[in-house]
Amino acid sequence: MTTAMDGPKLTKKDFVSDQQVRWCPGCGDYAILSSVQHAFAKLGIPRHKIVIISGIGCAARFPYYVDCFGFHTIHGRAPALATGLKVSRPDLSVWVVGGDGDMLSIGGNHLLHALRRNVGIKILCINNRIYGLTKGQYSPTSPVGTVKKSTPMGSIDRPVNPISLALAAEAGFVARTVDVFGPHLQETLLRAAAHEGSVFVEVLQNCLIFNDATFSNVTDRASREDNVLYLEHQKPLLFGAGGDKGIRLNGLKPEVVRVGEGGVPESELLVHDEKDESLAYLLSRMEGDGFPTPIGTFRTQEHVSYEAAAAQQVRTAREQKGEGDLMKLIHSGDVWTVP
Amino acid sequence: MTTAMDGPKLTKKDFVSDQQVRWCPGCGDYAILSSVQHAFAKLGIPRHKIVIISGIGCAARFPYYVDCFGFHTIHGRAPALATGLKVSRPDLSVWVVGGDGDMLSIGGNHLLHALRRNVGIKILCINNRIYGLTKGQYSPTSPVGTVKKSTPMGSIDRPVNPISLALAAEAGFVARTVDVFGPHLQETLLRAAAHEGSVFVEVLQNCLIFNDATFSNVTDRASREDNVLYLEHQKPLLFGAGGDKGIRLNGLKPEVVRVGEGGVPESELLVHDEKDESLAYLLSRMEGDGFPTPIGTFRTQEHVSYEAAAAQQVRTAREQKGEGDLMKLIHSGDVWTVP
Amino acid sequence: MTTKQLKSLDTVVIRFAGDSGDGMQIVGSEFGNTAAIVGNDLATFPDFPAEIRAPAGTLPGVSGFQVHFSANEIFTPGDQPDVLVVMNPAALKVNRGDLPDNGILIVDTDAFDARNLKKAGYEQSPLEDGSLAQFRLFAVPLTSLAEKSLRDVEGLTTKEKRRNKNIFALGMTYWLFSRPLDNTIKWLTQKYAKKPQHVEATTTALRAGYAYCDASEAFQVRYEVPPAPSQPGLYKSIQGNEALALGLVAASVKSGLPIFYGSYPITPASPVLEALAQYKNFGVITFQAEDEIAAVTSAIGASFGGRIGITASSGPGIALKGEAMGLAVMVELPLVIINVQRAGPSTGMPTKTEQSDLLQAMFGRNGDAPIPILAARSPSDCFEIGFEAVRIAIKYVVPVLVLSDGYLANGAEPWKLPHKFEDLPDIPVHFHTDPKGFEPYRRDDVTLARPWVKPGTPGLEHRIGGLEKDRLTGNVSYDTANHQHMTDVRAEKVARIVADVPDLEVFGDESGEVLVVGWGGTYGAIHSAVRRCRSDGISASQIHLRHLNPFPANLGEILGRFKKVLVPELNTGQLILLLRARFLVDAIGLNKVEGQPFKVREIVSRIQELSA
Amino acid sequence: MTTKQLKSLDTVVIRFAGDSGDGMQIVGSEFGNTAAIVGNDLATFPDFPAEIRAPAGTLPGVSGFQVHFSANEIFTPGDQPDVLVVMNPAALKVNRGDLPDNGILIVDTDAFDARNLKKAGYEQSPLEDGSLAQFRLFAVPLTSLAEKSLRDVEGLTTKEKRRNKNIFALGMTYWLFSRPLDNTIKWLTQKYAKKPQHVEATTTALRAGYAYCDASEAFQVRYEVPPAPSQPGLYKSIQGNEALALGLVAASVKSGLPIFYGSYPITPASPVLEALAQYKNFGVITFQAEDEIAAVTSAIGASFGGRIGITASSGPGIALKGEAMGLAVMVELPLVIINVQRAGPSTGMPTKTEQSDLLQAMFGRNGDAPIPILAARSPSDCFEIGFEAVRIAIKYVVPVLVLSDGYLANGAEPWKLPHKFEDLPDIPVHFHTDPKGFEPYRRDDVTLARPWVKPGTPGLEHRIGGLEKDRLTGNVSYDTANHQHMTDVRAEKVARIVADVPDLEVFGDESGEVLVVGWGGTYGAIHSAVRRCRSDGISASQIHLRHLNPFPANLGEILGRFKKVLVPELNTGQLILLLRARFLVDAIGLNKVEGQPFKVREIVSRIQELSA
Numbered sequence A, B: 001m002t003t004a005m006d007g008p009k010l011t012k013k014d015f016v017s018d019q020q021v022r023w024c025p026g027c028g029d030y031a032i033l034s035s036v037q038h039a040f041a042k043l044g045i046p047r048h049k050i051v052i053i054s055g056i057g058c059a060a061r062f063p064y065y066v067d068c069f070g071f072h073t074i075h076g077r078a079p080a081l082a083t084g085l086k087v088s089r090p091d092l093s094v095w096v097v098g099g100d101g102d103m104l105s106i107g108g109n110h111l112l113h114a115l116r117r118n119v120g121i122k123i124l125c126i127n128n129r130i131y132g133l134t135k136g137q138y139s140p141t142s143p144v145g146t147v148k149k150s151t152p153m154g155s156i157d158r159p160v161n162p163i164s165l166a167l168a169a170e171a172g173f174v175a176r177t178v179d180v181f182g183p184h185l186q187e188t189l190l191r192a193a194a195h196e197g198s199v200f201v202e203v204l205q206n207c208l209i210f211n212d213a214t215f216s217n218v219t220d221r222a223s224r225e226d227n228v229l230y231l232e233h234q235k236p237l238l239f240g241a242g243g244d245k246g247i248r249l250n251g252l253k254p255e256v257v258r259v260g261e262g263g264v265p266e267s268e269l270l271v272h273d274e275k276d277e278s279l280a281y282l283l284s285r286m287e288g289d290g291f292p293t294p295i296g297t298f299r300t301q302e303h304v305s306y307e308a309a310a311a312q313q314v315r316t317a318r319e320q321k322g323e324g325d326l327m328k329l330i331h332s333g334d335v336w337t338v339p
Numbered sequence C, D: 001m002t003t004k005q006l007k008s009l010d011t012v013v014i015r016f017a018g019d020s021g022d023g024m025q026i027v028g029s030e031f032g033n034t035a036a037i038v039g040n041d042l043a044t045f046p047d048f049p050a051e052i053r054a055p056a057g058t059l060p061g062v063s064g065f066q067v068h069f070s071a072n073e074i075f076t077p078g079d080q081p082d083v084l085v086v087m088n089p090a091a092l093k094v095n096r097g098d099l100p101d102n103g104i105l106i107v108d109t110d111a112f113d114a115r116n117l118k119k120a121g122y123e124q125s126p127l128e129d130g131s132l133a134q135f136r137l138f139a140v141p142l143t144s145l146a147e148k149s150l151r152d153v154e155g156l157t158t159k160e161k162r163r164n165k166n167i168f169a170l171g172m173t174y175w176l177f178s179r180p181l182d183n184t185i186k187w188l189t190q191k192y193a194k195k196p197q198h199v200e201a202t203t204t205a206l207r208a209g210y211a212y213c214d215a216s217e218a219f220q221v222r223y224e225v226p227p228a229p230s231q232p233g234l235y236k237s238i239q240g241n242e243a244l245a246l247g248l249v250a251a252s253v254k255s256g257l258p259i260f261y262g263s264y265p266i267t268p269a270s271p272v273l274e275a276l277a278q279y280k281n282f283g284v285i286t287f288q289a290e291d292e293i294a295a296v297t298s299a300i301g302a303s304f305g306g307r308i309g310i311t312a313s314s315g316p317g318i319a320l321k322g323e324a325m326g327l328a329v330m331v332e333l334p335l336v337i338i339n340v341q342r343a344g345p346s347t348g349m350p351t352k353t354e355q356s357d358l359l360q361a362m363f364g365r366n367g368d369a370p371i372p373i374l375a376a377r378s379p380s381d382c383f384e385i386g387f388e389a390v391r392i393a394i395k396y397v398v399p400v401l402v403l404s405d406g407y408l409a410n411g412a413e414p415w416k417l418p419h420k421f422e423d424l425p426d427i428p429v430h431f432h433t434d435p436k437g438f439e440p441y442r443r444d445d446v447t448l449a450r451p452w453v454k455p456g457t458p459g460l461e462h463r464i465g466g467l468e469k470d471r472l473t474g475n476v477s478y479d480t481a482n483h484q485h486m487t488d489v490r491a492e493k494v495a496r497i498v499a500d501v502p503d504l505e506v507f508g509d510e511s512g513e514v515l516v517v518g519w520g521g522t523y524g525a526i527h528s529a530v531r532r533c534r535s536d537g538i539s540a541s542q543i544h545l546r547h548l549n550p551f552p553a554n555l556g557e558i559l560g561r562f563k564k565v566l567v568p569e570l571n572t573g574q575l576i577l578l579l580r581a582r583f584l585v586d587a588i589g590l591n592k593v594e595g596q597p598f599k600v601r602e603i604v605s606r607i608q609e610l611s612a
């Protein structure tokens, strides 16, 4: 596990690399980058102990811009490559950054397996519901009917829900945040960093050029309060201006209710519990239809990480058989001597 | 959509191919094969309209043994290949058969995307929690601690839950059945065949050679009643000898209760609802810890299938632009004449 | 107004260069379209950064578009510009090295402020330090002139008005080369049909640029480039990717088989997907798969179902398709796999061109798994090659690989259109339907094709797969002699496609000093080079391969007739390896991997050296 | 008891054949182990069906194991058996064609019932129709004799007792070739340590088989095959996959770098994973990935982290790794990629051997992406090659590809063990740690290796990736000259590995008539053939390539010294293509793709033809 080290206090600037940032002006990735740099400075981990692994896409250019170790790999494979690194080097803080195409289309399987294995890598899936770098084809998170370059008559594929998927893959820590919600994003990253085991964070992001305003319901200042549900452990699910709305369970179906005067008492509301897998899944399904978009941590669970278990087996083997002795190994078995 | 056709009544024998079956004696696949052949005979679809697509593995040898069209493709890719076929030929009844390694390890992503796209293919995932054909390495469904060829000290990967995954992928029809539960298996296949859209059926199977008795809790006649929960739409969740046990909800947590005399009344039990996605997910998480293994249909939902939507776009395009006229297309745009 | 001079020119190369946000691709291609309509022969070369919107004003953010237009037949977008239009200091810095002395240089002085100069790494303004003295410099405040010209247009912000500088510049070049405005005005009117204020602004700016030169004292000479004598016919200007999509659709119509196109987006292949998605009324189904493996396997599934399955990608994606291509070889179904090559290895330089995937095409699969390979030689040839690939795939019931590249994909040239439906070859399709004596791997005597059977055909239920198959029944076979036989047959089947490969025609002397052998997108550069050498009296000839596997039947014989064989390739030597191995000819490579097409003079000088 | 005759033989080939369930692999390899202990030189060849348990009694269900043991040095498992033991009619049918006239044939008559005969397609019993008259037939009711011999063993069912027929047969062959029983008894005792009744049963059956021959009138002659004169030293019998795993571990210990082995199971490569999983006390981490792509990329991640990343697969899996191998080429990290080849294309014949992935190894990636390639020539050579691959990967900071094959993987031979730790070459490792003037792509002058830097090293934070990189900083670069430079450097770096490639030694005349050039697992067959030809007075010589890229420095020169060059390969001609292209030598191929190794006589007769 990565632990804080003594040393000079770091600031955001320490994590700004010498590479010119090459995203489109106005791209949501800028805000995410800035939050990541801020959060990294707060981790208490020296720069040389942090590694960012990415696939290919606009989002995947991330490593170039953060002054730590970085590896810009190939499309979709970042979680797999990061698995090899983390298992080899549990001392490093390993982050994986990629877009919705990179992680959920070509890389969906590696994502799933890294999460279910509980490899201690922190995966940020930057979801803009579009392929940015290849100039604007719809992605696996685009809603049905998306009219883009490769779908002039609208897409017909039902989209993937990244949070549901990460939950079904039993990731150790599953959260959602938003590019422009700086403090929330940072706080989420800090919690992610502290978690032992696999982490999946969906970051809603705006691609100004090819899919502008796809999450405007969440980000528009005017409507934000009515459309965003902040998940907080052990707190009732309240939202709306001044917390005038809440989520109540009707059987296994969530419903939006008015809270307080003329409405239902707070005590009837669902209380968030990050340990409850069924609740987390139920919340992950909430979308549209008058429901707010949940933001925050859906679920956490503690299990020994894959890299810790792997290291433990090496230790156990050494205890049981002794540190490997090469010549003994080579000379073992049915050996005969020719004099 | 595939519809029944008039014609001579078919029997199981009509679906027995001339190829010698090459599974190990005692392999659970024999029972599945027989049920598939029985069920196919009842579909009312002529043999030449049925296609089985498979990947690689013991289970994936399926197509050779069923006398219809078949394609034994490459490891993990059957759902993708079947997608191309079904979209091209919605008139065919397209089945995909593969093992847990084939579908959930190398092929996990294709499975996910075929399901979420709602392609009208019927996927049977034959889960024996082992790689049979490559002689017994643990698989993504093997429990932690599985000692097999490649894991002499026990596996450290937390397994995938196929049903949870299929639900998160929003498959149209999600069910579980068991190799030796012949009538249940057949009935499940018949329902699967009737469903428009994507189908995922997990079939628990016994690999006698490399992973014998992995599902003995479910299949042992002695303990079966106490360990199997048959899901039936609109019916309370009862199990145990004479239905003396049931599943009740405590908040969002299921619990096993004694039913009837001295226990709780049936009316307090959870009632199965195939339309409820949260319930389905909750049931998919039930495993061990005194809980029975649910068998049957977890969830169904109706949406237009991918192939129907694709065909509809072609029709709409033709209505809007007219049937494609090649020379008109070639001669369109900024054309000039050199006299 | 003074009377201006009018000079006639044979051939001109113009390059527009500016920031990625400056609309250089638009004015460049529109200049090309007008040249085409005027009747010039032309070739274009867009060269843009990998970033969607690279940081404004920087060197990596520079985007360029070159148009070569001529009163003669031409074959490349030109080695270097005669006229360079630059919209900012970065564009000047990146491009000035290519402009020969005395070349025309038009510069937007408005963009040469301190900030932009610094971004481009200029300490002082090159407009002021005399460092551009060797050029015919026209330093014009394009942005402010454009803005001023739109003073009266309503509904636009100042910023929007200023953005019309590119159209203003286009208007200037139209004056300079005596081009008509109406074609571009028509295009702008269509493009902005829904935004009338933009129609007004752009057309006004275009006219203003034109009028500015007319009025300005600085512009004393204008040029005309007369139409090129072409064969009579209908023409349009076409890019390689567009042409490829059309070729596939044409083959689909001719064969009566609808297309299933399974693809995953990748530069520079995605435009083929995007084009085909427009042709749903031709029955085309486009499937944007989850990855390249699903793309190719879904296409195999479609072919199994009786459509014509097609998949396309670029190098890294083709690498992922290798295993499935082997499956297609084994099951012997028609399939077209397209590789629009880009600079590699790995992610390489996605927006740059290269020809370095030929050996991957030949050998990038496990086992002995031969696949026929075609390569387009020019943007419009992509139509023919796409069509031919489908035809061969169907005739021989075999997967076929097509090689294009970024240069062809994005470059444009005039295409002489097929006139009538009958001008296109027929593509007969035979689905086997007779259950009598049916055996899935019994072959046609001539083509060695196995029967193509659609699932759904009564009585023909059978099974195929990637395991070795019995020579007749197609059942799994581990028989030793059968494996040898099937391996030989798969090779022989591809070899027999030579019957459909036209003999090579030699351009130039039938025998002699230097034979230049090329393949794919280098055709134009090689052809120009060989012509130039020949007109200088050098005995140089050219053959160009569009069929890489199998080779044309007369290739070996032609190679033997020349003293020296030169093989220019945009890779480190791939075709040459095949030629040397096959024909034991001591061919000499001319290899370049700079992400750029050959310049004609690079080839010329190598030919000169060899014939010296 | 009559006195039996004892004859001495130089060399014997014995083949055990029976149903997959008959335990032929076990008795075959145990026979081999005993031959090794006795001091014979030996080579083994297991040949089994693809199915886990193919249907009993059928032809595809037949499993065979051949042992060649000798008083002389030998190099192959033998072309054909002198002694054939068959456990059922199917095994007889499949194998009898290989047994020469007068060969010894031992048959289990108990298995020749109507049902088994029918399954094997015999209309009547070949034991009764005289059709085996040309052989020295010993028809023995092995099953019932085995059962009877175990009459008194308790705790076993009749069925279990009858299954000891294979051990009974083994005992018979031990008598026939005067082998000691104790080694096998020791092994059985260990194997069934937890099931004493099995120890008793198997050892009893073994002794019973031995005693049966001793007693039986039918067996009048027994043979002895004296020990082969070997170099003094310690030996053990080893299979290729085992040796490979040991070689990797040895290199790990020598370099001090723990192994990360990322792999996805596939025949015939999985045993390497399974072997390495046993060596966790050497710090080995084995990672069973979700697919081959994750396997290779996880290994790249591990190498990035400072371990030695290794991945292995067979042809179809290697096809999937192509894209990531390109990444490894681009980022220049040490990595070992192993291909245990099997018969292709596609799924092919997974349990059969072939050498048809050489060109895939060379070219199976997009772009110009050269990778050094090593190939093992015998089972024990897998140790050396595995070791050497790691050494080169580390020294040159480069991915290295290793080719083995199913024949080497499963075959065994005596291996002269390295005696002392110091007998193994050192593998120095240098991780760059000095931040002063650090540039990620500044190279070593000699090896052109770039610095290997572990994340976690203070002050060396940097970024790498698959886009083309600047020649020094490693930052993304689209510069044209830089791409040319980097492409050239990547090629040059691989070329310079020639410094670590020993010159080829010619076996036979240094120049002359026929030079036979091979690579990989065909070494033994070629070597035996050349020896045989030479002893027949033919001027034949041999060179064998273990380094396929770069080639040894003296290869071209040697090729030039012979009139004819013959290149036998278990593919349709892959090395030959490289030789012809590189050296313009008119080499002649001897190609076979039957899923079986060469027989010595196949090569002999081609050499004879060529030298005629």
Ligand SMILES: Cc1ncc(C[n+]2csc(CCOP(=O)(O)OP(=O)(O)O)c2C)c(N)n1
Pocket (backbone or CB within 6 Å): A056, A057, A058, A059, A060, A074, A075, A098, A099, A100, A101, A102, A103, A126, A128, A130, A131, A132, A133, A134, A139, A207, C264, C265, C266, C267, C292, C316, C317, C320, C347
């Ligand atoms: C193997 C491979 N296939 C395809 C591509 C082309 N490609 C690059 S990025 C990308 C998708 C980008 O979308 P996303 O991951 O959502 O990132 P974004 O650009 O939106 O941030 C694709 C398809 C590639 N580089 N490699």
Ligand SMILES: Cc1ncc(C[n+]2csc(CCOP(=O)(O)OP(=O)(O)O)c2C)c(N)n1
Pocket (backbone or CB within 6 Å): B056, B057, B058, B059, B060, B074, B075, B098, B099, B100, B101, B102, B103, B126, B128, B130, B131, B132, B133, B134, B139, B207, D264, D265, D266, D267, D292, D316, D317, D320, D347
């Ligand atoms: C690309 C590729 N990788 C690996 C293999 C080897 N392989 C064949 S089947 C299989 C897994 C079999 O397990 P499963 O899918 O669970 O099927 P089962 O045999 O258990 O029915 C593997 C790894 C292969 N054939 N192709």
Ligand code: SF4
Pocket (backbone or CB within 6 Å): A022, A023, A024, A026, A027, A028, A029, A058, A059, A128, A132, A133, A206, A207, A208, A209, A210, C052, C053
């Ligand atoms: S294309 Fe979209 S995601 Fe990519 S840099 Fe531009 S705005 Fe950002």
Ligand code: SF4
Pocket (backbone or CB within 6 Å): B022, B023, B024, B026, B027, B028, B029, B058, B059, B128, B132, B133, B206, B207, B208, B209, B210, D052, D053
């Ligand atoms: S190995 Fe297991 S799954 Fe495969 S055929 Fe044998 S029993 Fe069945």
Ligand SMILES: [Mg+2]
Pocket (backbone or CB within 6 Å): A057, A099, A100, A101, A126, A127, A128, A129, A130, A131, A132, A139
């Ligand atoms: Mg995206």
Ligand SMILES: [Mg+2]
Pocket (backbone or CB within 6 Å): B057, B099, B100, B101, B126, B127, B128, B129, B130, B131, B132, B139
């Ligand atoms: Mg399995």
